[in-house]
Amino acid sequence: MTVDGKITTRNFSPVDFTSREDKLHLFRRRALADAVLIGHSTLRRDNVRLGLPKTDLCKARTTRGQTPYPIRVIVSNEGKIDNQLKIFQTDISPILIFSTTRMPKKIQTALREKATLHLTKSQHVDLVAMLQKLRSVYNVRTVACEGGATLFRSLLERGLVDRLNLTIAPYLFGGANAPTLTGLDKTFLPASVRCSLIDMRVVGDECFLTYRIYRRKRATSTIRTR
Ligand SMILES: NC(=O)c1ccc[n+]([C@@H]2O[C@H](COP(=O)([O-])OP(=O)(O)OC[C@H]3O[C@@H](n4cnc5c(N)ncnc54)[C@H](OP(=O)(O)O)[C@@H]3O)[C@@H](O)[C@H]2O)c1
Numbered sequence: 001m002t003v004d005g006k007i008t009t010r011n012f013s014p015v016d017f018t019s020r021e022d023k024l025h026l027f028r029r030r031a032l033a034d035a036v037l038i039g040h041s042t043l044r045r046d047n048v049r050l051g052l053p054k055t056d057l058c059k060a061r062t063t064r065g066q067t068p069y070p071i072r073v074i075v076s077n078e079g080k081i082d083n084q085l086k087i088f089q090t091d092i093s094p095i096l097i098f099s100t101t102r103m104p105k106k107i108q109t110a111l112r113e114k115a116t117l118h119l120t121k122s123q124h125v126d127l128v129a130m131l132q133k134l135r136s137v138y139n140v141r142t143v144a145c146e147g148g149a150t151l152f153r154s155l156l157e158r159g160l161v162d163r164l165n166l167t168i169a170p171y172l173f174g175g176a177n178a179p180t181l182t183g184l185d186k187t188f189l190p191a192s193v194r195c196s197l198i199d200m201r202v203v204g205d206e207c208f209l210t211y212r213i214y215r216r217k218r219a220t221s222t223i224r225t226r
Contacts, residue, residue, distance in 0.1 A: 001181055002171040007149055010177035014046045018169045021203045026146070029165055031057040033070045033144035035096075035134055039151035040076035049090045050146070069093035071138060074115075075151055077124050079103025081111060088114040096138070098130045127158055149183035156182065157190060159215045164195065170205035 001007050008015055030036050036050050050072045052058055058068040069092040074081065079099035087095060088111075095115035103111075103119060111117060118133065120126060134140035145155060155161050166181075177184070199210035 001166065002169055002173050004172045004174060005180045006173040006175075006178040007147070007181055008179060009173060010175050012041070012045055012179070017171050018167055019204060019206055022167045022169070022206060022208075025165070025167065025208060027052055027055075027057060030070060030144050030146070031061060033142045034066060034140040035071040035073050035138070035143045037073045037075065037143050037145040037151070039148045040074060040078075040081060041150065042146065042148040043074055043085060043087065044082065047086050048146075049086050049092075051090055051092050067093060070144070071096060071134075071140065073098065073130075073134070073143075075099070075125055075127075075130070077102065079107060079119070081107060083107070083110040083114060094138075096134075098125045100125060127154060127160060131160065149179045149181060150185075153182040153185060153189075156193060156213075161213050162215070164209075164211040164213055166209045166211065168207040168209065 002017065030050070031052055038048070038050065042048070050070070052069055062068055071093055072087060072095045074087075074095065074097045076097065076099045079097075079102055081097065081099075081103075096118060097111060097115050098118045099120075100123060101119050101121050102123070103117070108117060108119075118130070120129075131143065134143065145152060145161070152161070182189070194214040195211040196214065197209060198212050199208075201208040
């Protein structure tokens, strides 16, 4: 994010404002995970494959007993996902889509050729149930969520984030309509989320931070945000 906490511009354009070091940092974090998770808007706007560069990261994964690439997981309530996106042209690891039966039948048919669909009859994807399924059916122990802000906020609200890797890039964007880390939602989080800084590294003008996020045990034990 920028110094003023923005993760993109007000147009949600796929801006490239971090260094090569930050991209490598992202790949290194991704490479540690059994599954990489992404929200539909980020997938659509950034058109990412969620792979890994041809470095020793894949080799290190297999040495650790992992598959060469993490499972790729897409989350969408509406399910109007374009099967022509780059992720579906790359056959490096399974793609799982967690969505609802609101996904149009035609799209379901097209996507089933490239991905496994997990569709719930509810209006919204149940993130807890999704993580349970990832664990029980796909043996996933570590999930790296790569955003965007809406998905991150949903996970945070449900106490499903235990670590935050944050890079502060040397820019200020300004503007109320550019989303922050938790998006554009004007409402407060249900309660403040307590973080603890466990690592900080400065490379050039960027700062790489790792926070541990404390899980909420009781609502009364947290500081209210309003
Ligand atoms: N700077 C960074 O590091 C960084 C990282 C990631 C993304 N970004 C930027 O962030 C922007 C996108 O942010 P965003 O907040 O719009 O996106 P997002 O979280 O990627 O996507 C939002 C969409 O994902 C689905 N979704 C999110 N949470 C869900 C949940 N709990 N259950 C079911 N579906 C859920 C919904 O899809 P449907 O609408 O299909 O129902 C929702 O509309 C992009 O411009 C991207 O470039 C920046």
